[in-house]
């Protein structure tokens with residue numbers, strides 16, 4: 037049985053990414069606001085767009101801390117951000133949603149999200165994804181690295197130097213693989229399960245594009261940053 041060992045450099049890399057990931061949390065107050073009072077669907081939607089807008093800002097700040105990201109071609113940096121924003125939002129949503137909340141809060145939150153004008157056909161796959169992420173009981177290092185791996189996906193639209201992105205992503209995948217083996221020794225397939233979630237994430241982001249179309253129809257307003265990043 038080969039001895040899996042995280043090297044000093046990989047340890048340092050993981051610390052930089054995890055610290056950045058924890059530093060750049062979206063303000064919990066938006067989720068709290070959603071929990072506090074009973075709002076109309078419009079007010080829920082507004083809160084969610086506020087949450088999404090701040091998450092994009094957080095994502096940009098977090099990405100700057102990924103070692104090697106800022107040495108990529110500038111336009112490729114934008115293409116990676118734009119291409120991963122929705123997936124990163126759902127990953128973060130899943131983490132917020134599956135966080136231990138006082139009993140009954142998760143149900144209230146789920147209810148509020150259901151009452152924000154999202155059609156039922158998207159709600160089910162979305163909550164299934166949240167549950168499947170929750171079941172993984174990821175440690176924060178795994179959450180940070182999984183988001184990093186998602187951002188560093190080489191085959192996003194308009195990425196010119198895919199090899200450069202691939203090299204970076206492979207570096208992160210190697211650390212994540214070792215971490216999974218060390219964190220979940222009794223589950224040799226854990227790393228594979230984690231990567232399987234990234235496939236589910238892509239499906240969700242396709243649903244999201246359709247969701248946006250239905251919101252546009254009921255003339256829902258988005259912030260300029262969301263219009264930019266969500267192509268609405």
Ligand SMILES: CCOC(=O)[C@H]1CN(C(=O)c2ccc(F)c(F)c2)CC(C)(C)c2c1[nH]c1ccccc21
Nearest residue numbers: 067070084085087088091125128129132133145149
């Ligand atoms: C981390 C940033 O995430 C978001 O901003 C998501 C939040 N989403 C959640 O399910 C969710 C998870 C946990 C919570 F605590 C919570 F409050 C919401 C998903 C979605 C409903 C699809 C959405 C978001 N923003 C929007 C803006 C407009 C329309 C729809 C959304």
